[in-house]
Amino acid sequence: MDRSLSGPSIGFARFDFTVGDEPYKRDWSDTELRLHDYLAAVTSRGAAVVALTAAYRRTKRVIKQSPTLWRAFSKARVLAGSLSPR
Numbered sequence: 001m002d003r004s005l006s007g008p009s010i011g012f013a014r015f016d017f018t019v020g021d022e023p024y025k026r027d028w029s030d031t032e033l034r035l036h037d038y039l040a041a042v043t044s045r046g047a048a049v050v051a052l053t054a055a056y057r058r059t060k061r062v063i064k065q066s067p068t069l070w071r072a073f074s075k076a077r078v079l080a081g082s083l084s085p086r
Helices: 023-028 044-065 067-083
Strands: none
Touching: 044 067
16 A cells, blocks of 8 residues: 555545554554434324344344354355356
8 A cells, every 4th residue: 555645644544444443544643533323203103114124234243243144145145156157
């Protein structure tokens, strides 16, 4: 990675690396800004959507934080991709 592109050398005070908690991002800064999602429902239909969305996000987080589950999921995704017609 070319460190000559680091923030202060080109006049930036902040740089957004976008989504994802990747280890290389920590090499570029000693500050971490934690972001959080907030879901709120106004109707009963919205409550169902919030519940499904929250369950999906929790499941995704568990899979991504477990190396064993992540490997299994990745292999399943490759297999599913190879089975789908092109």
